[in-house]
Amino acid sequence: MTDSSRAGIFSRVRQASAGADSAEIAAQLRSLGRAPAAALPCADLYTSFLINVLKNHGTADLASNRSEAVTATSKYIYQHYNTHRLVAGNDPRLAAMPWREAGVLPRFGALEPGEPVSLSYARLAVAELGAVVTFTGKANPAANNLLAENHIVMVDCMDLVVDMEAAWERIRQITDQEQRPRGVNFIAGPSSTADIEGKQIYGAHGPRQWHVILLGDVPATALQEARSIAAP
Amino acid sequence: MEQHSDTFLENASKALGNKAQADIRDLLGLFTPLLRNAAVDNFEHFEALRHHVKRVRQHSLDNLDHYLATYEQQALKNGNRVHFANSGDDLNSIVLDICQQHNAQRIAKGKSMITEETGLNDFLQRANLDVMETDLGEYIIQQAGETPSHIVGPALHKSADEVRQLFLQKHDLGERELDNTEDIVGEARQILREHFLKAQVGIIGANALVAEDGYSMLVTNEGNGDLCANLPPVLIICTSVERILPRAEDATAMLRLLVRSATGQSQTCYTSFYSGPRREQDVDGPLETHIVLLDNRRTEILASDYREMLQCIRCGACLNHCPIYNSVGGHAYGSVYMGPMGSVLTPLLSSLEESNALPNACTSCGRCAEVCPAEIPLPDLLRDLRHQETVEKITAPRWRIGLKLHTWLARNPRLYHWLTGVGIHLLHLAGRKRGSFRKLPLAGGWTSQRDFPTPQGKTFMQQYRAQRKQS
Numbered sequence: 001m002t003d004s005s006r007a008g009i010f011s012r013v014r015q016a017s018a019g020a021d022s023a024e025i026a027a028q029l030r031s032l033g034r035a036p037a038a039a040l041p042c043a044d045l046y047t048s049f050l051i052n053v054l055k056n057h058g059t060a061d062l063a064s065n066r067s068e069a070v071t072a073t074s075k076y077i078y079q080h081y082n083t084h085r086l087v088a089g090n091d092p093r094l095a096a097m098p099w100r101e102a103g104v105l106p107r108f109g110a111l112e113p114g115e116p117v118s119l120s121y122a123r124l125a126v127a128e129l130g131a132v133v134t135f136t137g138k139a140n141p142a143a144n145n146l147l148a149e150n151h152i153v154m155v156d157c158m159d160l161v162v163d164m165e166a167a168w169e170r171i172r173q174i175t176d177q178e179q180r181p182r183g184v185n186f187i188a189g190p191s192s193t194a195d196i197e198g199k200q201i202y203g204a205h206g207p208r209q210w211h212v213i214l215l216g217d218v219p220a221t222a223l224q225e226a227r228s229i230a231a232p
Numbered sequence: 233m234e235q236h237s238d239t240f241l242e243n244a245s246k247a248l249g250n251k252a253q254a255d256i257r258d259l260l261g262l263f264t265p266l267l268r269n270a271a272v273d274n275f276e277h278f279e280a281l282r283h284h285v286k287r288v289r290q291h292s293l294d295n296l297d298h299y300l301a302t303y304e305q306q307a308l309k310n311g312n313r314v315h316f317a318n319s320g321d322d323l324n325s326i327v328l329d330i331c332q333q334h335n336a337q338r339i340a341k342g343k344s345m346i347t348e349e350t351g352l353n354d355f356l357q358r359a360n361l362d363v364m365e366t367d368l369g370e371y372i373i374q375q376a377g378e379t380p381s382h383i384v385g386p387a388l389h390k391s392a393d394e395v396r397q398l399f400l401q402k403h404d405l406g407e408r409e410l411d412n413t414e415d416i417v418g419e420a421r422q423i424l425r426e427h428f429l430k431a432q433v434g435i436i437g438a439n440a441l442v443a444e445d446g447y448s449m450l451v452t453n454e455g456n457g458d459l460c461a462n463l464p465p466v467l468i469i470c471t472s473v474e475r476i477l478p479r480a481e482d483a484t485a486m487l488r489l490l491v492r493s494a495t496g497q498s499q500t501c502y503t504s505f506y507s508g509p510r511r512e513q514d515v516d517g518p519l520e521t522h523i524v525l526l527d528n529r530r531t532e533i534l535a536s537d538y539r540e541m542l543q544c545i546r547c548g549a550c551l552n553h554c555p556i557y558n559s560v561g562g563h564a565y566g567s568v569y570m571g572p573m574g575s576v577l578t579p580l581l582s583s584l585e586e587s588n589a590l591p592n593a594c595t596s597c598g599r600c601a602e603v604c605p606a607e608i609p610l611p612d613l614l615r616d617l618r619h620q621e622t623v624e625k626i627t628a629p630r631w632r633i634g635l636k637l638h639t640w641l642a643r644n645p646r647l648y649h650w651l652t653g654v655g656i657h658l659l660h661l662a663g664r665k666r667g668s669f670r671k672l673p674l675a676g677g678w679t680s681q682r683d684f685p686t687p688q689g690k691t692f693m694q695q696y697r698a699q700r701k702q703s
């Protein structure tokens with residue numbers, strides 16, 4: 001059935017198409033230019049990203065190096081779950097973290113039912129959306145993004161880009177070197193639903209809380225400013 | 233879903249009689265446009281974005297042969313199996329075949345308009361498969377045995393209390409009362425989590441397909457689509473041929489329009505691009521992925537004057553802004569597609585005979601075209617369908633005679649003005665004492681809901697001329 005359907009569909013589509021060749025089509029597409037993106041909420045890229053993370057009902061923290069990132073993670077999970085355990089994907093960047101310094105006990109692999117906290121190391125972040133971008137795969141199993149109660153995501157400030165067009169440019173640079181990722185996930189907040197009377201509820205299926213740690217040389221004032229701007 | 237657009241007028245009358253439901257619709261009709269407008273106003277270059285995406289979509293449709301072939305090639309390269317379905321029945325059979333090949337019993341389904349269109353759930357359930365909708369809104373209506381009332385918020389016609397009652401009836405809750413919306417959502421989360429973990433097949437739709445890399449994009453706030461796509465060992469993506477866009481950035485540009493127009497958000501929680509099955513070192517993800525591309529008359533629409541309708545991004549803004557949709561609600565349309573977009577699409581996907589009332593469910597107010605992010609001239613397309621109805625003699629004879637008479641009169645303005653003048657004068661004489669009419673011949677529908685005020689005696693043109701003479 002699918003073969004004859006395929007032939008029929010292709011033939012009807014061909015009849016209704018312009019019949020241009022690939023080079024013409026590529027030139028036409030290029031001539032359409034670039035889509036306008038949403039304006040950032042302020043002039044600074046870091047602050048803009050943090051504002052949007054907070055507006056997306058996320059929480060955020062800064063860490064200037066890996067030790068600080070580990071300490072920030074440790075404090076956060078202890079405060080929320082009274083534990084030092086978490087699950088992280090087999091990401092070499094996460095494996096190289098000085099976990100013992102802060103007493104964190106990571107388990108590397110996919111989250112199992114009953115484990116509340118997962119940690120991902122995002123490949124990119126997008127200021128326009130206040131989103132982190134993870135690639136599904138060994139370094140970041142899908143379950144870790146989706147099944148935890150609380151999803152913590154670290155991202156390097158060098159990997160923060162302004163908008164989605166810039167994100168795709170970076171993803172293309174990555175896929176020139178690596179295999180095309182199985183999944184590219186833009187995550188912008190905890191799981192939510194407004195399906196009952198339009199009321200926004202968090203933790204519909206996936207994480208109820210979403211915490212972003214921005215790593216690198218980011219002035220502490222960026223987070224303070226973001227909090228003051230994003231505060232309702 | 234089973235279509236019953238042929239009874240639109242009866243469905244609409246029934247809906248108008250349900251006061252509680254009408255109140256919910258009034259409220260939604262007020263606040264959904266406000267959310268959309270605020271989000272659009274916040275985006276500085278919304279018009280430029282709208283225009284850009286329209287041109288990209290037009291370009292994609294103009295060159296669909298090229299992009300469809302490229303998409304197929306890339307999707308295959310990513311390790312997917314690609315199927316083509318001429319009709320809804322074909323799609324249903326392909327999906328059932330895949331499920332049966334894997335001896336699958338439990339199916340977890342994400343929100344998908346295409347599978348609503350083909351009636352996949354019923355089809356699979358008739359083959360004794362346990363199909364569970366996992367989008368909260370879809371889950372609620374599935375439990376209630378209803379159909380969606382809105383393309384974005386399928387259960388928005390239900391109050392929180394109705395959902396609570398439904399869960400009390402259907403779920404084993406023990407002592408739990410589900411006193412608030414958080415508890416209701418928590419209950420669904422628990423039930424559906426179990427289903428996700430045990431499902432053997434996940435079925436989702438796609439908001440866009442990307443030709444350059446064979447990815448499919450899915451946008452959700454709940455994350456249920458991602459769970460369907462990643463937890464079960466087999467994934468089936470059911471979508472249609474016109475969803476193809478050239479590049480990934482075209483899909484995310486469209487997303488900017490979609491989220492603002494649909495829910496007034498500036499982004500959704502999860503925007504995911506799937507390439508194919510799990511890789512050797514992956515610890516989770518589907519072992520097998522299938523993409524089923526549905527035509528169901530879309531290639532006919534592509535070759536017709538209604539081609540622009542294929543640019544619809546299913547945002548629901550035209551529904552939220554439509555006075556008819558807000559009065560009668562989504563169920564009255566008797567189709568998976570409703571409101572202005574449904575009134576165009578349903579006749580094109582089924583037949584004009586079956587759904588001839590839908591193109592007439594329009595006041596020509598133009599709000600839908602104003603807000604449509606895909607710049608689809610919906611009122612024009614509806615008018616063209618009405619014209620086609622008249623040409624094909626589908627319109628009821630009395631309407632056709634009436635229209636003919638009106639056309640003839642409009643071409644004879646003197647006679648027209650004289651006749652309307654006489655009519656207004658007679659109405660004035662007849663109703664002057666009471667001030668209004670309870671009943672009027674040929675206007676029974678109008679007077680069934682309210683009285684008709686007695687005209688003051690002169691037509692607009694008569695008054696206009698008199699005033700001009702005076703000045």
Ligand code: SF4
Nearest residue numbers: 544545547548550604
């Ligand atoms: S017709 Fe336009 S407004 Fe209506 S759902 Fe489609 S894209 Fe949205």
